[in-house]
Amino acid sequence: MIILNTQGIVLKSIRYKENDLILTLFTRKLGKIAVIAKGAKSNKSSLLSSSQLFAYSDYTLKKQGSMYRITQSDIIKSFYDLSYDLEAFSYATYITKLVEGSTLENQTNNRLFILLAQTLYLYTQENIDKKFVTRAFELKFLDYIGFKPIVTKCISCQSKNLNNSVFNVYEGGTLCSKCSSHFEHNFKIDLTTIKLMEYILSNDILKCSKAKVSKYILYELENTLKRYLKVYIDNINFKSLNLLKSMQDYKGVDKGD
Structure with a gap:
């Protein structure tokens, strides 16, 4: 026994x-x-x-x-109170399903366990940007399961000059302006977004949650990670996030009336 x-x-x-x-x-x-x-x-x-x-x-x-x-x-x-907050509940549902669907049984991952517990805690806190916390979770999650994107240097030539760089999901990170022409499926990315990704990967999520991020950079980070997750995570389910967005869009229209 x-x-x-x-x-x-x-x-x-x-x-x-x-x-x-x-x-x-x-x-x-x-x-x-x-x-x-x-x-x-x-x-x-x-x-x-x-x-x-x-x-x-x-x-x-x-x-x-x-x-x-x-x-x-x-x-x-x-964390029962999360069920009373649509935004928090949607994000919590999303990240728990992400962990459930992307981890193997009986395979320990203590860093991911701590990340999950800390993120659920952050969702219960006031004055926290839950959307940004979720993006930070996604990026650190990718790191902890072995799919960390390279954002500190060019993935081709290793140059650390990332001015006018691009991002390539299939190659796994940033490409400098000189190397980008040798690869397909590149897309532009702001240097501030790259620096933000580097900051998230270098710090715990409790510290990251205190960062103030502009709507544009957060939007670009969200789109970058969504593309990345679709390539590296099998059968990823964005259903709870899509439902949340639909509800928020509906409220926005309703207020406009």
């Missing part, structure tokens, strides 16, 4: 039988795993709060066949 303790974050929750849940957890010690939370749907269950989406808890797990069963849990942070 294998029993272990680990911190974990709920990425997904599926009802199983009447009061049980099957959870997908992203944990410190085991990476992504499937667990059974017996009786967690019951209002009297001690597992109720730690079985909700986004919950960050200490779990005691008992191995049963190919799965684990939660025998005990202590909530660290529920």
Whole structure:
């Protein structure tokens, strides 16, 4: 019998039988795993709060066949309040699905675990640019799963002179003005955007969240990362972000009336 303790974050929750849940957890010690939370749907269950989406808890797990069963849990942070904020909930849903869909079972990634916990925390804070925090998460996520874009030098000649440089998703980063003519699928990118990407990759997300970024640079960063993610992440799902944008656009039109 294998029993272990680990911190974990709920990425997904599926009802199983009447009061049980099957959870997908992203944990410190085991990476992504499937667990059974017996009786967690019951209002009297001690597992109720730690079985909700986004919950960050200490779990005691008992191995049963190919799965684990939660025998005990202590909530660290529920993040339940995210469900009351459409923007925060949409972004939190997006990043948890990104982690769930892009990580292998039983493969630990402690840097990514910390990044996910810190980002969920930031979504609960006031006066935080949640869109920028999400872009910072995407960029650091790409780094932590092995697809870090090169933004400190030309990926072809290694020159650090990036004035008038371009970005090439398929080559994995920036190309200087001299090398750009040798490659297809380049697109222009502002040097400030490149410097911002370098800053994000060099600092933790809590520090990055304090940066003040113009709407234009944020828009360019978003488009760059969206192109990059589509190439390097299989079956990426932007559904929650598209829904959020539609709701925000609708509110904008409504206010205009």
